[in-house]
Amino acid sequence: MKRFYIIVILILISLISGCLDSTPDNATEELRISTTSSTCDTGILDLLNKEFENANNAKILTVCQGTGKAIATGEMGAADVVFVHAPASELTAVEKGSFINRTYVMYNYFVIIGPGNDPAGIRATENAPEALGMIAGKEQPFISRGDDSGTHNKEKAIWMAANITPSGTWYQSVGKGMGDTIMTADIREAYTLSDRGTYLAMKDKTKLVILFETDKEYLFNPYHVMAVNPEKFPDVKYDMSMKYINFLTSTEVQAIIRDYGKDKFDEPLFTPALI
Amino acid sequence: MAELFRICNLTKTFAGKDVLKNINLRIYRGEIFALIGPSGTGKTTFLRILNLFEKPTNGIFEFDGKPVNGTPLEKNRIRQRSSLLFQTPAVFNLSVFDNVAYGLKVRGFDKSTVEKKVKEALGIVGLSGMETQKARTLSGGEAQRMAFARAIVYGPEVLLLDEPTANLDPYNVAKIEELIRHIRDKCGTTIVIATHNLPQVKRIADRVGVLLEGKLIEVNSVGGIFTSPGDARSAAFLKGEMVY
Amino acid sequence: MGSFEFLLDGIVRAFELIVTLNPYILSITGVSIKVSGTATLLAAMTAIPLAFALSFVQFRGRHAVITLVNTGMGLPPVFVGLFVFVMLVPAGPLGFLNRIFTPEAMIIAQYILITPIITGITLSAIKAVPEPIIETVYTLGGREKDVVLTTLLEARFGVITAVLAGLGRALAEVGAILIVGGNIAYTGSVGGIGEGLSYTRTLTTAITSETSKGDISTSIALGIILIAIYLFVNVAAGFFRRQD
Structure with missing residues (x-):
């Protein structure tokens, strides 16, 4: 029986010692x-x-x-x-x-992305508040980052400029990063606000397309x-x-x-x- | 003969119910004392008092001439000199060797002595060569014999046996009875055995106590009790209720 | 893309990554095992003695500790993560240790998570040791320390099962270590499979971040490894349970 414990203790010690060398090297x-x-x-x-x-x-x-x-x-x-x-x-x-x-x-610049058939018709709009206003007016699904990120803050600012408090089942907050949010919007065929860089980096993984990007004032990032x-x-x-x-x-x-x-x-x- | 246990007016109460009432008994060194009576009559409780697992509610209980008051140290000291064998042995999840060696290791015997004594004890109970087997895989009879070896290996002065053959086949019953006689004859060990197997009592006991509903109604020699019981109720028990 | 094609692609690529021993994947696996292994080890060294103290020592506040253990068994990982984060952040009470976003911070979080689990399961393993075993220790002349040692021996497979349950939980956990570890990999790995190695990125946190980047095949590879390790731990736990 003693041997059993010696083996257990040896395993434990080797585990610990294996762990100590995990610190990165000190020269840098x-x-x-x-x-x-x-x-x-x-x-x-x-x-x-x-x-x-x-x-x-x-x-x-x-x-x-x-x-x-x-x-x-x-x-x-x-x-x-x-x-x-x-x-x-x-x-x-x-x-x-x-x-x-x-x-x-x-x-x-931020871009508003969404399904290619653009059910809310935001392609034709003039500025970002108007574009989000169309989405809200038609109650088309919109995914919000909801994580107090830069993108989320920008989105809130645009809603405020549009004088809209988004609410209802069409407006969904996911509390996640940009990548996750795009993936969620992709699955739900929803609109969302993304920074241009992340969208481009994920372009081949989503069906969503850029529907609105002309507004240089509101979408500046x-x-x-x-x-x-x-x-x-x-x-x-x-x-x-x-x-x-x-x-x-x-x-x-x-x-x-x-x-x-x-x-x-x-x-x-x-x-x-x-x- | 020297007294090993002296019990006067001993009473044990569980939840307001008297399990043992006013017991008076002396047990002498080197004798085989059988405690008989129907099931549920208090035999187990009595043995547990002798091994200090229960504290008497009232009365005097002396071991080897000294009153027992049940401090942990004293409990251990008395148990060092005795051993209780349960009806169904509790087997440690270890090898047969480690089970039998337990009492020796607790007493701090050195390794070679332990090996020698365990070997000897296993020889006595007929389990030689099974040292490395897992104790949990033994049959009921083998387990009881192993428990017997475990109990005698350190040479206790008294062996308390609670229905040690109740669940065994005839071969193992005979074997255990032989062991009981052997250990008493060879080492002078005092044996207290609770049983309701009357033929067994006839075969091995020196003296007999009849316990009925918590009362010790008669204590007699084994010859005396079977030929001329001194109490009508013990006579009825001996004749009437059949055993096993 | 055809239906499920991405899934098939992902699985094929996953096996490629595993078979070629991709260094990024390997380093993540290594961090997972080191962090969870160390946390489990430290938790076991606390939990097992604690469980024995709770089982054998009567002290004030014993019931409070048992309640705490039972509550702790179901602690939400993100809460533990948040708690450790606010403690370890430089602005927090233990900020001077300068340990936020390190493997050590993750070890602390997992230690807090699984210590109650190991304690709780060890407690029930100890409780499952039958009373006759303990009485046998006493009757063979054992003392309190022998009772504790023998209980540990008798419950050993249960104790090992408890430790493995803790390890399994630690390996599968993501909420706490994501918060306190920061899911950091050295430069070179961000944005896909690269030459950078994991610092505080584990199998679970990497699956979270790779999935959010849409890198499904890397996620699947990590998932396969995670499940393989988890399966191994559970098979081991099952093996020890059967020994009992």
């Missing part, structure tokens, strides 16, 4: 980025991060969330730098002193990067964050952003802010 410095699902799902961040890692002997840990959560994560000090797209929320957080050095990196304030959280890697911010705004990286997606989607997913 880690940078924690809290970001939005659109930068992750389009794959652009991955490309940029790899460049940064190679140039700076750093290891980047990316947490992909909705913008609301991404900002909250930074505000609680659980990230070093955040890369998001909800200007109003960003400014509030900067005013609170949670972040510093907010820097404009790139933009694209700028991305900013900002560093967590080191006065609030002394442990954050502020120097590394600044390096990352400068990296994103450098001419070379801006050029990468300009070209990203051209080969794969025949058009760029983002427009660099500085070139």
